[in-house]
Amino acid sequence: MISISDFTLHRSLYTNSFNFALSPGTMSQLLSSSCSLTFSSTNKPYNQCSASFSNFNRVGCDFSRTRFRRLFSQQKPSKRFTFVNAATVSTGQETPVKTSSGEPFKPKRVMVIGGDGYCGWATALHLSNKGYDVAIVDNLVRRLFDHQLGLDSLTPISSIQDRLQCWKSITGKSIELFVGDICEFEFLSETFRSYEPDAVVHFGEQRSAPYSMIDRSRAVYTQQNNVVGTLNVLFAIKEYKEDCHLVKLGTMGEYGTPNIDIEEGYITITHNGRTDTLPYPKQASSFYHLSKVHDSHNIAFTCKAWGIRATDLNQGVVYGVKTDETAMHEELCNRFDYDAIFGTALNRFCVQAAVGHPLTVYGKGGQTRAFLDIRDTVQCVELAIANPANPGEFRVFNQFTEQFKVSELANIVTKAGEKLGLDVKTISVPNPRVELEEHYYNCKNTKLVDLGLRPHFLSDSLIDSLLNFAVQYKDRVDTKQIMPGVSWRKVGVKTKTI
Numbered sequence: 001m002i003s004i005s006d007f008t009l010h011r012s013l014y015t016n017s018f019n020f021a022l023s024p025g026t027m028s029q030l031l032s033s034s035c036s037l038t039f040s041s042t043n044k045p046y047n048q049c050s051a052s053f054s055n056f057n058r059v060g061c062d063f064s065r066t067r068f069r070r071l072f073s074q075q076k077p078s079k080r081f082t083f084v085n086a087a088t089v090s091t092g093q094e095t096p097v098k099t100s101s102g103e104p105f106k107p108k109r110v111m112v113i114g115g116d117g118y119c120g121w122a123t124a125l126h127l128s129n130k131g132y133d134v135a136i137v138d139n140l141v142r143r144l145f146d147h148q149l150g151l152d153s154l155t156p157i158s159s160i161q162d163r164l165q166c167w168k169s170i171t172g173k174s175i176e177l178f179v180g181d182i183c184e185f186e187f188l189s190e191t192f193r194s195y196e197p198d199a200v201v202h203f204g205e206q207r208s209a210p211y212s213m214i215d216r217s218r219a220v221y222t223q224q225n226n227v228v229g230t231l232n233v234l235f236a237i238k239e240y241k242e243d244c245h246l247v248k249l250g251t252m253g254e255y256g257t258p259n260i261d262i263e264e265g266y267i268t269i270t271h272n273g274r275t276d277t278l279p280y281p282k283q284a285s286s287f288y289h290l291s292k293v294h295d296s297h298n299i300a301f302t303c304k305a306w307g308i309r310a311t312d313l314n315q316g317v318v319y320g321v322k323t324d325e326t327a328m329h330e331e332l333c334n335r336f337d338y339d340a341i342f343g344t345a346l347n348r349f350c351v352q353a354a355v356g357h358p359l360t361v362y363g364k365g366g367q368t369r370a371f372l373d374i375r376d377t378v379q380c381v382e383l384a385i386a387n388p389a390n391p392g393e394f395r396v397f398n399q400f401t402e403q404f405k406v407s408e409l410a411n412i413v414t415k416a417g418e419k420l421g422l423d424v425k426t427i428s429v430p431n432p433r434v435e436l437e438e439h440y441y442n443c444k445n446t447k448l449v450d451l452g453l454r455p456h457f458l459s460d461s462l463i464d465s466l467l468n469f470a471v472q473y474k475d476r477v478d479t480k481q482i483m484p485g486v487s488w489r490k491v492g493v494k495t496k497t498i
């Protein structure tokens, strides 16, 4: 038995007694293999997969048919879902896009899968604020990863239930919550039938490349979770809501680093005298990135075969914490990952600068990547929803605003840190990844700008505010989590203890 005090992340969500119930299936495999992990958040090793909590279902969320429920609860839930219906408010956005029956398509009800995560939480609040009727679907597995690996967000984050109650009390707007795993088709189909979304924004995946490269079980989990989850979403749309627009989060990492310009999804090629426009070649560089490539292929195929309407948002690396909505109250605060598994480069550098840890540039630092502010993530998703793809269309947008070399980011943070009186050093650490460390990189990103995106560029003031955030919470930093511990070359079958 694990006592509740050890489960700090779930403390506000679960009280009294609670059971892990491992069952056959991928996630169970993952967790049963994870049981040998050392849970380092409290520096106590746990070798059992059994814990007790009760009242798990205190807001009436449905765990009954989910892998997640099998993992965490053997109790029968007293209520199935939380349904708090918000009034449907017109967004005032007219689009020329038609439904398959010829009616104008006006998306109003938006299902945000992965709405408890970093991008999903900010997006759910933004869409709710803009008058969309929003429902969050999430199995909260991201909070579990943190606990398993002994990681924590720099910023304290409230339980999803407290977050939603806070949002309701501040704005009067309700967001429905469906807690469950989209890999469980029965859960997903019930959720679809009851909510009947006009659009689905799908953030609900395992999104860390290093996580997918820890060991075989994490690689298998990542691909199974991401590919099966997305396939289930496609089948649910086909079966229950064929006009629903799928807005799927892909990544710029799907393209790799080719020695030619990266187009938005498609490239026109002339070969042996014949010309065609074809999907842009994908050269993913981790099992995580490969899962996104597989997703893209499945979505493209179902658009063609079933007439699904879909937008694949190939997103760059996201930085920043605040959006207009998450800044309204501390209980709405978003997560801020800085560790070597989930932390993205700029967030990590800011935290390193704040605590006096050298900025860790991997290898030569010439790796160029595409970046965007979290405020632009929410804007881009809103634009994609308000201007949906046509039935049968597989649309690809490159969702980023600027490109930086990793070494350039380190320089920017160093200068900003010096202005704040911080002594910032940079070190090169052996690159744990297999990637080019100096290369050509030039990506197109005009489609979202054409739809009206007004980018927030990485200005001095933003860096200052990120650094100030990092300084504000520096007592929460666990410096042991900063150095890379996962090697692309050494990934193996044996379950890795972190």
Ligand SMILES: NC(=O)c1ccc[n+]([C@@H]2O[C@H](COP(=O)([O-])OP(=O)(O)OC[C@H]3O[C@@H](n4cnc5c(N)ncnc54)[C@H](O)[C@@H]3O)[C@@H](O)[C@H]2O)c1
Pocket: 113, 114, 115, 116, 117, 118, 119, 120, 137, 138, 139, 140, 141, 142, 143, 180, 181, 182, 183, 202, 203, 204, 205, 206, 207, 225, 229, 249, 250, 251, 252, 315, 316, 317, 318, 319, 344
């Ligand atoms: N954060 C970035 O910099 C970034 C960059 C490019 C692309 N993306 C993509 O954006 C999406 C969101 O990323 P994020 O940073 O917000 O990740 P995150 O880990 O913070 O959030 C993902 C959420 O999905 C949930 N989830 C995962 N599997 C699920 C399942 N099977 N059923 C239900 N819920 C599930 C998790 O519990 C979590 O709350 C991901 O698809 C990611 O690949 C993110």
